Amino acid sequence: MNAKSEKSLxxxxxxxxxxxxxxxxxxxxxxxQIYSIGRxxxxxIAKKSGAFYKVGKxxxxxxxxxxxxxxxxxxxxxxxxx
Numbered sequence: 001m002n003a004k005s006e007k008s009l010x011x012x013x014x015x016x017x018x019x020x021x022x023x024x025x026x027x028x029x030x031x032x033q034i035y036s037i038g039r040x041x042x043x044x045i046a047k048k049s050g051a052f053y054k055v056g057k058x059x060x061x062x063x064x065x066x067x068x069x070x071x072x073x074x075x076x077x078x079x080x081x082x
Contacts, residue, residue, distance in 0.1 A: 026063055027060065028059050031066065035070065042066075045073050050065055051063075051064075
């Protein structure tokens with residue numbers, strides 16, 4: 001592993017080790033549990049809201065941006081049904 005990859009991996013480990021309140025990024029599996037929605041929907045919302053980050057094979061989701069996108073997505077769905 002080169003130095004750049006190792007540095008990126010260490011940053012990811014630091015992010016993952018923070019308390020839930022402090023964490024800016026979460027993994028896909030955690031998002032599934034927190035928001036009770038499937039992976040495909042999480043990816044769709046995360047990509048639309050600019051919350052999707054991929055480092056190698058690791059996918060990280062920016063919590064704040066995802067939640068903003070989640071609100072927009074559901075608001076749009078509610079308006080669409082009327």
